[in-house]
Amino acid sequence: MHGIVSRQPLPGYRLGLEADADGTPRLSFAPSDEGKAAAVRKPRADAERNRIRLLETAKAAFAEKGSGASLDEIARIAGVGAGTLYRHFPTRDALVAAVYRNETEQLVAAAGRLAETQPPVTALREWLLLFVDYIAAKHGMYELLNSIVGGTSDL
Known part of the structure; x- marks a missing residue:
């Protein structure tokens, strides 16, 4: 290639x-490949749980309220302090990018997992339901995602 x-x-x-x-x-x-050479320390289990809760809460908040979702409210609903949110995601753009990346990775992983474990029609139906959820989350983040990639085209 x-x-x-x-x-x-x-x-x-x-x-x-x-x-x-x-x-x-x-x-x-x-x-x-950026950053692969640097040693990466595995986060503590509680820090990883906080990160996952923040991503899930942010996904729901962006889907419901769009780019106007309050970061302080996201932290509160996730059960962490604002400092924890900013330690994991220093900017709104970093949080939006992480939510998008997480959702994309889950969608890709689900396709392979479903294809291996389900009959084709069932796998497709279940994947499409996941895809609809993915689109709903992405729709609320459209403006922020567009500003991150620096374009005006649809994502």
């Missing part, structure tokens, strides 16, 4: 247009 265009749409991810060996163009969205 030869990269034709590459752009980093979200921190830690790369969006590219590649060509197969026969020249057929293909869009790719994958984790970037």
Whole structure:
């Protein structure tokens, strides 16, 4: 594969247009190599639970209230202090990107898991239900996601 265009749409991810060996163009969205060399310390279990609660709460808040969702309210509903939220996600953009990344990763993982464990029609039906939930969360974050990737096109 030869990269034709590459752009980093979200921190830690790369969006590219590649060509197969026969020249057929293909869009790719994958984790970037940025930061892999640095040693990564595994977070404590309670810190990881807080992070997950924040992501789930933020997803619901952005789906319901859009980009105007209050970060302090997200922290309160998640049962953590504002300092904990900002330690994990220093900016609103960082939180939005993390929610989007988490939802995308879950959607991709679910496709493989469902395809391996369910009959095709059941797998497709269950994946489509997950996809609808994903779209609902993304819809509330549209303006923020658009500003992160620096464009005016639909995401």
